[in-house]
Structures are given as structure tokens and as C-alpha cells.
Amino acid sequence: MKALVLAGGSGTRLRPITHTSAKQLVPVANKPVLFYGLEAIAAAGITEVGIVVGATAAEIRRAVGDGDRFGLRITYIEQAAPLGLAHAVLVARDFLGDDDFVMYLGDNFIIGGITALVDGFRADRPDARILLTRVADPSAFGVAELDDKGRVLSLEEKPAEPRSDLALVGVYLFTSVIHEAVRSVVPSARGELEITDALQRLIDTGHDVRSTLITGYWKDTGNVTDLLEVNRTVLETFEPRIDGTVDAASELIGRVVVEPGAVVTGCRIVGPAVIGAGSTLTGCYVGPYTSIAENCRINDSEIEYSIVLGGARIDGVRRVEASLIGREAVVTPAPTVPAAHRLILGDHSKVQIHA
Incomplete structure (x- = not known):
């Protein structure tokens, strides 16, 4: 056959x-x-x-x-x-x-x-x-x-x-x-x-x-x-394994896999989850059912029930859920903008603004 x-x-x-x-x-x-x-x-x-x-x-x-x-x-x-x-x-x-x-x-x-x-x-x-x-x-x-x-x-x-x-x-x-x-x-x-x-x-x-x-x-x-x-279904079959580096300030709960070359510093990771080879996580929360691929950088952020593809970076973001983040993508906070409304209105318009 x-x-x-x-x-x-x-x-x-x-x-x-x-x-x-x-x-x-x-x-x-x-x-x-x-x-x-x-x-x-x-x-x-x-x-x-x-x-x-x-x-x-x-x-x-x-x-x-x-x-x-x-x-x-x-x-x-x-x-x-x-x-x-x-x-x-x-x-x-x-x-x-x-x-x-x-x-x-x-x-x-x-x-x-x-x-x-x-x-x-x-x-x-x-x-x-x-x-x-x-x-x-x-x-x-x-x-x-x-x-x-x-x-x-x-x-x-x-x-x-x-x-x-x-x-x-x-x-x-x-x-x-x-x-x-x-x-x-x-x-x-x-x-x-x-x-x-x-x-x-x-x-x-x-x-x-x-x-x-x-x-x-x-x-x-x-x-x-x-x-x-x-x-989610595949991660539920994983057994915990740490082949990378996890510092004493980090907390790993449940079925968490840290692949070779990954570095986890000051993070809380709740499994099932996998951290890909060569990825660096600092000051993060990683929730259940999250896959982080190889060579990602995640800093001061929270992510749960998501897939992050290779080389992506998430920096200073609260909070990411149910997301698919592509290769080499960059996710950062939006810049602060002045509290003002900018309008271009046609003749006879009616606008209601909640101040």
C-alpha cells in the first residue's frame, strides 16, 4: 500500500x-x-x-x-x-x-x-x-x-x-x-x-x-x-521536561517543556505549555495551552492559549489570548495618544461624542 x-x-x-x-x-x-x-x-x-x-x-x-x-x-x-x-x-x-x-x-x-x-x-x-x-x-x-x-x-x-x-x-x-x-x-x-x-x-x-x-x-x-x-489537545499529552535554563525566581506548574537553549528568567509558566529551543522569556506569565516556538523573545508580557511562531517578539503587552502570532512578528504596546477627537465632517452631519 x-x-x-x-x-x-x-x-x-x-x-x-x-x-x-x-x-x-x-x-x-x-x-x-x-x-x-x-x-x-x-x-x-x-x-x-x-x-x-x-x-x-x-x-x-x-x-x-x-x-x-x-x-x-x-x-x-x-x-x-x-x-x-x-x-x-x-x-x-x-x-x-x-x-x-x-x-x-x-x-x-x-x-x-x-x-x-x-x-x-x-x-x-x-x-x-x-x-x-x-x-x-x-x-x-x-x-x-x-x-x-x-x-x-x-x-x-x-x-x-x-x-x-x-x-x-x-x-x-x-x-x-x-x-x-x-x-x-x-x-x-x-x-x-x-x-x-x-x-x-x-x-x-x-x-x-x-x-x-x-x-x-x-x-x-x-x-x-x-x-x-x-x-491544546497535543499539549495535554506532554510530560514535563526541562532541557533549557530556568532560574530560581521562575515558577513552573504542571506539564511544561523547556527545550534546549531556551532561557526562562523570573517567569511563571502554567502548563501544559512548551517553550521552544533558543527562546528567551523574561518577567512573563505564560498560561496553559501555549506553544512558543524557537528563537522567540518575550519580555514583561502575558500570553495564554496561543501559538507563537519562530522568531517572534512580544514586549510589554498585557494580555494576549487565543492568538496565532506569525514568524518574526513583533507585538508591543500602542503609543499613548492625546485625549482628543479629530474630525472631518460633511455638511449637516450629526455626531455624538462620549467625552
Whole structure:
């Protein structure tokens, strides 16, 4: 079995972070989201991995390399434009050959990995297997309709009137029959070749499409809210560890990780939290569920439930919460301004000012 990892999306929901960085490389708990997926694939015993890349190909290549660090052999597959999941299967045809494969969206996160799912697919070998989870707003996802025995009856991408609350999770397993199905689909109203249409083609032609309902934890990390939630979940699995320098005036409570080269002086840190390698914290409060990446500088500030990316600086700020702060960003207090109102008013205006 091979794996096809999709890492070509533009990440519009995470802008401005993704104006300068691939969304799959935004870190949670100081590790890129993409790496969690690659580790899950390796743990499932899969070694041949194709990564579909687009405009951020160079950055993905630099981060992942040849895959040796994960125990994988990586092949990079260029996709000229993000034209849908079915299109990604089309452009990966030569790499996939006639092998079974798991397709994994590079910005998805599943606690517990995919080993049991892959093992079950190898044993049963249906033509396709999809993962489903119940969501509050199914109209934002691909949606599945099942019969009373759990078999897949129909699939629809982002329906205006969903037939169920069962959304497709970003992991799919296929045999080679999917290749004929993806060749048969036409662009949707979004202008994309939808994998849901290809799966529906398999159902319509009598193929065996099965589903697994996820009751554990899954997130699409495509927006800041979900990214912070995944960060919280991963940090809760950490064990306390101090590899950097923490002075006697500092107080560390709970599961706090201080990575090598980090220096903590006169701070109070309440875990779970991680302080990245080479970062310097002075006179700070760092609250639970905070990840501070490498080489950051935080002075006389308070931060909680946030992700701070590499090289960022926060100086003299009260208080930062539920935030995603980009690489090399600088956060400082606003300058004091005179208590005055400056107005440019048109004719016949009416203005009420609370002095």
C-alpha cells in the first residue's frame, strides 16, 4: 500500500500566516501539522509516499526532504493548481500505479493515527473506505448518507441541504478502481474535480464503498480556532521536561517543556505549555495551552492559549489570548495618544461624542 498526501492548498482561512508559509507547516505544539500525518502513515507500515505540492512546493520540500527522518521514501508530485481532490489522484496516477493507497489531507489531524484503519482495509479490501464524523454544520463538508446497515448510499460536496450530519474526514482508502472513477467526473460548481463525485460514481456502478465512523478526535486545521484546539489537545499529552535554563525566581506548574537553549528568567509558566529551543522569556506569565516556538523573545508580557511562531517578539503587552502570532512578528504596546477627537465632517452631519 502507498500513501498520497495532499499538501498543495493555499490556506486562505489562515491568512495572513499562509501568505508566507504553507498551511501544512504551521506548527501545533512546535511541530508542523503535516509531520503528524507523515508519522501516522509510517506507523501504519506504509513507506512509499507521494506528496502533492503546489505553490509552496519549495517550502514543503525543505521541511520534509526525502522522508528519511520519518522512515519514508518521498516522491513529490506537482499540481499546477488546486483543482480538487480527484484531480490530485489524477496527477498522481504514475506514482500510484495499480497499488492500494491511503489519501491523507496534509492539514488534517487524527488522534490515534490510522494504523487500525489501514490494517482493516488490507484485510477486507473493499473498493473504497471513507472516514466519517458527526459535525454541527455539515454544509461545510462532504456529506454521506448511510442506510440502516451503515452502507454508503450517497455523497455530496458541501450541500445546501445536507441529508445527514456525517461529514467526510480527510482520510480515504482506495483500490485501483478509483482511477477510472476520477477520470469520469466533471468539474463541480466550484470548478473542482470532487472526490465525493468519484466515490458516488463507484457507488452508482456497484462497487463496494464502506465507511468508518470516527468517535475520537479529528480536526481540519484550516482555521485559527481549530488550530488552537489541536494545539491544546497535543499539549495535554506532554510530560514535563526541562532541557533549557530556568532560574530560581521562575515558577513552573504542571506539564511544561523547556527545550534546549531556551532561557526562562523570573517567569511563571502554567502548563501544559512548551517553550521552544533558543527562546528567551523574561518577567512573563505564560498560561496553559501555549506553544512558543524557537528563537522567540518575550519580555514583561502575558500570553495564554496561543501559538507563537519562530522568531517572534512580544514586549510589554498585557494580555494576549487565543492568538496565532506569525514568524518574526513583533507585538508591543500602542503609543499613548492625546485625549482628543479629530474630525472631518460633511455638511449637516450629526455626531455624538462620549467625552
